[in-house]
Amino acid sequence: MSVTITMPALSPTMTEGKLAKWFVKVGDDVRSGDVVAEIETDKAMMEVEALDDGKITALEVTEGQDGIAVGTIIAVLDTGEGAMPTPEDDQKGATQTAEPLTPSSVAKLAAKPAETFSATPHSGVLTPLTVREALRDAMAEEMRRDENVFLMGEEVGEYQGAYKVSQGLLDEFGARRVVDTPITEMGFAGLGVGAAFGELRPIIEFMTFNFAMQAIDQIINSAAKTLYMSGGQMGCPIVFRGPNGAAARVAAQHSQCFASWYAHCPGLKVVAPWSAADAKGLLKAAIRDPNPVIFLENEVLYGQSFDVPDDEDWLVPIGKANIVREGTDVTITAFSIMVGKALEAAETLAAQGISAEVIDLRSLRPLDIDTILTSVKKTNRFISCEEGFPFAGIGAELSAQVTEKAFDWLDAPPLRVTGADVPMPYAANLEALALPQVDTIVQAAREVTYQKERG
Amino acid sequence: MAKTPKSASTAKPAGVGKSSVSATKKNIRRVQGRPPKNVTPEYPDTNTMLDLYEQMLLIRRFEEKAGQLYGMGVIGGFCHLYIGQEAIVVGMQSVSKEGDSVITSYRDHGHMLACGMTADGVMAELTGRRDGYSRGKGGSMHMFSREKNFFGGHGIVAAQVPIGLGLAFSHQYRNTGGVSLTYFGDGAINQGQVYESFNMAALWKLPVVFVIENNQYGMGTSVSRAAAGRDLADRGKAYGIPGMQVDGMNVLAVREAGAEAMAYCREGKGPFILEMQTYRYRGHSMSDPAKYRTREEVDAMRKQRDPIDSLREILVHDGVENDKIKALDTKVKAIVSKASDFALASPEPDEAELWTDVILEGGVS
Numbered sequence: 001m002s003v004t005i006t007m008p009a010l011s012p013t014m015t016e017g018k019l020a021k022w023f024v025k026v027g028d029d030v031r032s033g034d035v036v037a038e039i040e041t042d043k044a045m046m047e048v049e050a051l052d053d054g055k056i057t058a059l060e061v062t063e064g065q066d067g068i069a070v071g072t073i074i075a076v077l078d079t080g081e082g083a084m085p086t087p088e089d090d091q092k093g094a095t096q097t098a099e100p101l102t103p104s105s106v107a108k109l110a111a112k113p114a115e116t117f118s119a120t121p122h123s124g125v126l127t128p129l130t131v132r133e134a135l136r137d138a139m140a141e142e143m144r145r146d147e148n149v150f151l152m153g154e155e156v157g158e159y160q161g162a163y164k165v166s167q168g169l170l171d172e173f174g175a176r177r178v179v180d181t182p183i184t185e186m187g188f189a190g191l192g193v194g195a196a197f198g199e200l201r202p203i204i205e206f207m208t209f210n211f212a213m214q215a216i217d218q219i220i221n222s223a224a225k226t227l228y229m230s231g232g233q234m235g236c237p238i239v240f241r242g243p244n245g246a247a248a249r250v251a252a253q254h255s256q257c258f259a260s261w262y263a264h265c266p267g268l269k270v271v272a273p274w275s276a277a278d279a280k281g282l283l284k285a286a287i288r289d290p291n292p293v294i295f296l297e298n299e300v301l302y303g304q305s306f307d308v309p310d311d312e313d314w315l316v317p318i319g320k321a322n323i324v325r326e327g328t329d330v331t332i333t334a335f336s337i338m339v340g341k342a343l344e345a346a347e348t349l350a351a352q353g354i355s356a357e358v359i360d361l362r363s364l365r366p367l368d369i370d371t372i373l374t375s376v377k378k379t380n381r382f383i384s385c386e387e388g389f390p391f392a393g394i395g396a397e398l399s400a401q402v403t404e405k406a407f408d409w410l411d412a413p414p415l416r417v418t419g420a421d422v423p424m425p426y427a428a429n430l431e432a433l434a435l436p437q438v439d440t441i442v443q444a445a446r447e448v449t450y451q452k453e454r455g
Numbered sequence: 456m457a458k459t460p461k462s463a464s465t466a467k468p469a470g471v472g473k474s475s476v477s478a479t480k481k482n483i484r485r486v487q488g489r490p491p492k493n494v495t496p497e498y499p500d501t502n503t504m505l506d507l508y509e510q511m512l513l514i515r516r517f518e519e520k521a522g523q524l525y526g527m528g529v530i531g532g533f534c535h536l537y538i539g540q541e542a543i544v545v546g547m548q549s550v551s552k553e554g555d556s557v558i559t560s561y562r563d564h565g566h567m568l569a570c571g572m573t574a575d576g577v578m579a580e581l582t583g584r585r586d587g588y589s590r591g592k593g594g595s596m597h598m599f600s601r602e603k604n605f606f607g608g609h610g611i612v613a614a615q616v617p618i619g620l621g622l623a624f625s626h627q628y629r630n631t632g633g634v635s636l637t638y639f640g641d642g643a644i645n646q647g648q649v650y651e652s653f654n655m656a657a658l659w660k661l662p663v664v665f666v667i668e669n670n671q672y673g674m675g676t677s678v679s680r681a682a683a684g685r686d687l688a689d690r691g692k693a694y695g696i697p698g699m700q701v702d703g704m705n706v707l708a709v710r711e712a713g714a715e716a717m718a719y720c721r722e723g724k725g726p727f728i729l730e731m732q733t734y735r736y737r738g739h740s741m742s743d744p745a746k747y748r749t750r751e752e753v754d755a756m757r758k759q760r761d762p763i764d765s766l767r768e769i770l771v772h773d774g775v776e777n778d779k780i781k782a783l784d785t786k787v788k789a790i791v792s793k794a795s796d797f798a799l800a801s802p803e804p805d806e807a808e809l810w811t812d813v814i815l816e817g818g819v820s
Contacts, residue, residue: 148629150628176628181655182651182654182655182658184651184654184655186617186647186648186651187617187620187648187651187652187654187655188617188651188655189617190614190616190617190618190620190621190648190652191617191618191620191621191624191652191655192621193617193618193621194558194606194617194618194619194620194621194622194623194624194625194635195621195622195624195625195628196621197606197618197621197622197625198556198621198622198624198625198626198629199625199629200624200625200628200629202621217611217614218614218617218618221610221611221614222609222611222614222618226597226599226607227812227813227814227815228592228812228813229589229592229593229597229599229607229608230588230589230593230597230598230599230607230812231587231588231589231590231591231592231593231812232590232811232812233588233589233599233600233601234599234601234606234607235815266813266814267813267814269814269818284819285818285819288818288819289817289818289819290815290816290817290818291814291815291818315819316819317818317819317820318818318819
């Protein structure tokens with residue numbers, strides 16, 4: 001009987017990977033538990049084990065082959081038991097692979113070419129980079145530039161980053177400047193603040209911003225407020241960075257968007273880039289900034305590629321939004337992963353005759369309200385998008401400001417597209433319902449343009 | 456007398472300044488009582504002792520004045536007085552070196568004066584005026600001086616401990632040879648972030664002296680009702696951090712222990728814990744019901760263990776003329792009186808100050 005070995009998923013957000021090495025060849029006998037192959041993504045590495053005893057009869061992919069979708073058959077094993085494979089056997093084979101776990105709308109988020117990134121003049125030479133690579137390059141360049149910049153956090157060094165963002169930095173800069181910490185968020189966040197008071201420029205990585213809640217006292221009470229409390233003496237040049245918001249299927253405690261929490265507080269700057277070009281330019285700007293900067297990344301975006309200017313000094317100023325698609329009928333603001341969804345929605349809307357202008361906020365505090373108002377005065381309709389909860393969220397603030405400052409230009413009430421007002425559920429279908437989808441944005445746009453009854 | 460530190464009744468002056476402490480030996484030593492002159496090479500000369508006396512007295516008189524101004528409604532909000540604990544910061548700072556960093560909690564007026572910040576500037580901050588160290592925007596709990604390496608003044612119990620660790624990290628990273636003197640109280644010792652800090656400090660051998668000012672009460676809760684285990688100096692044992700229990704009412708004992716701890720840090724051996732056994736005479740803050748301890752307990756402490764009176768006795772015993780001591784009293788009184796006048800005369804901050812110092816200019820634009 002033949003059983004198949006399929007491409008496994010290494011993480012909740014993995015959709016494809018590379019077969020780095022075969023440990024077996026056709027004709028080899030393997031036993032259950034033997035390592036047959038090593039697979040690799042840009043984020044992680046894993047060994048694939050046989051789940052049955054038998055003889056390898058086929059290797060369906062070649063060593064070094066990249067872009068193999070999760071679930072693809074990579075090898076066939078003859079167990080010598082003679083019978084036809086039963087559905088149960090198939091099931092067994094699949095347990096080491098699992099379905100692609102991401103909700104389809106997340107998985108299919110294709111990176112749109114970044115045509116309108118013109119925040120800083122650049123040489124015109126563009127190189128495709130993933131967001132992950134862009135973040136690493138930004139840190140490496142700034143660490144080369146300034147001896148006082150160091151990176152600290154859990155698994156940033158020897159593990160090469162929990163999400164591989166700091167890959168290679170330990171090798172280049174050594175353990176003095178790439179510091180692995182114990183699991184001790186409050187402690188190392190406070191340490192970072194003290195180091196910043198002590199003339200250094202720390203980059204503090206949180207494995208996710210969900211864990212930064214353990215440290216939020218140090219971020220708000222110590223980092224954000226001390227400049228004011230000291231009458232301007234005590235600047236705190238520090239970057240707190242890491243993935244924010246929902247990844248996929250990690251449920252309530254690992255899926256929250258904290259944008260509005262931090263954006264609420266004076267004394268902080270808060271940025272949340274979408275493209276790799278902005279991720280790089282904004283992170284470099286954040287590291288050079290004399291203030292504490294909250295740098296909100298997104299795990300799902302890490303592996304996505306965008307064109308990034310080659311310039312050594314590619315900087316994106318904090319506090320400037322970017323119009324990523326021009327339009328005339330409705331203004332849609334978004335940040336981080338929602339920019340991609342807003343662009344998809346704009347595409348759908350265009351087919352329906354609605355011209356949407358999409359603004360990537362990039363920076364939440366300070367907020368580029370002028371760019372938003374100018375757009376709203378042109379389109380007369382406003383929608384904000386975010387993954388976070390609706391109550392007192394970023395959209396609530398934007399709606400208030402747009403209403404206060406452009407009331408006479410509005411032809412419809414502002415609408416907020418947000419995550420559902422519930423803790424994130426685990427079940428795939430419920431999770432998809434809890435997250436704002438492309439169609440949610442499309443429907444909101446139809447509503448403010450009176451193509452649809454108000455929901 | 457219910458809550459006298461145990462060291463008071465078992466005073467054993469021997470053992471001070473004799474041995475160096477290492478983590479491999481017994482981790483806890485007790486430093487208490489007046490160091491006998493003949494065994495202590497660092498026993499200070501008369502001028503140094505007069506200086507210590509003056510500094511402690513300045514803090515005492517300053518705090519008394521702050522208490523008065525609070526009662527008059529000129530100082531608002533929270534105001535935590537250091538009266539009774541003066542020997543700790545004065546003793547520690549007297550053996551610290553230029554470039555060392557200091558950070559503490561909200562009971563911080565004494566630390567600022569001991570770091571060389573002016574009584575005028577501190578008092579003007581207490582009254583919320585524009586000539587205060589934070590230009591009136593910080594108040595009693597939030598004052599800083601970059602110039603004097605005083606990093607606050609922190610209002611959240613124990614939050615200054617990881618920050619002090621960060622200052623030590625910076626000393627090590629920049630190879631300055633400096634030490635971070637991180638002060639906190641017996642209330643803070645039960646916060647988780649203190650142990651996160653102990654762990655990293657020991658792990659990376661950071662040059663930090665954790666100075667626990669054990670004044671016996673975290674607000675109204677006595678140490679015995681809040682802390683399991685006996686000695687707070689022991690709390691670093693699991694991390695291999697040496698600890699000493701010190702008579703914090705004796706400025707000479709504090710100096711002795713402080714010098715040893717700082718030397719240990721400067722040798723690159725890592726952190727050191729000093730548990731200073733002390734007592735605050737006043738309430739936790741100005742609004743304190745004082746129901747959790749007896750008047751007799753407080754009076755006994757003032758009469759028998761007062762750090763300033765004790766040092767004065769030593770000075771007198773050493774033959775210092777009474778006039779010389781009196782002159783210091785007069786000098787200190789004048790400084791405090793001037794600070795009070797200055798703080799009352801200084802105008803409130805300009806209204807435009809509301810919007811300044813929120814964010815620094817100078818980012819990428």
